Amino acid sequence: EPEVTQTPSHQVTQMGQEVILRCVPISNHLYFYWYRQILGQKVEFLVSFYNNEISEKSEIFDDQFSVERPDGSNFTLKIRSTKLEDSAMYFCASSDLGAGEKLFFGSGTQLSVL
């Protein structure tokens, strides 16, 4: 069964450093998402991406965050200058028909900012 893959599974970084989280969505999917989940809290939407551009973003997704689809397969989330409160599990997800369709999630990247 096709799956969304994320790398790395764990990332430890110092406050103020830049990190790039990588995702390979399911190949025929067109809609891509980043969510995050702080330990013990709910899954929070960050950004959605369709047709090579951001379609929606949340208040969390400020100027420190950016997304790219640099080639036909990868989908990346960059945090320019990490803060302690960025520590969370970051999930990438994709879907094939967008609104109204189920999401397939990757196994996540646990980001720890020290």
Place this chain on the structure above:
Amino acid sequence: RKEVEQDPGPFNVPEGATVAFNCTYSNSASQSFFWYRQDCRKEPKLLMSVYSSGNEDGRFTAQLNRASQYISLLIRDSKLSDSATYLCVVMGSGGSYIPTFGRGTSLIVHP
């Protein structure tokens, strides 16, 4: 009022029990509804979509009540392996088509 609200639990039930979870949503224009399951520190996985007419998948039954703006999940004959957090997901909440997650309801099934 929160967009998607769930009782966090935990619901602690013996094997074989029947347990039900509810989830309320604030936007009456919401269009799509799902239940996801999340195991500890793992990704959410789709359990089932929720249709207006209600739907069943084995021991799981999901229902939608648009008038009262809630969805429910019923689990019959609980198994130890059902222990997880159950996430309610609503699309079209708050004028957005982005899937919005509830905080989840924790279920613990004990022998």
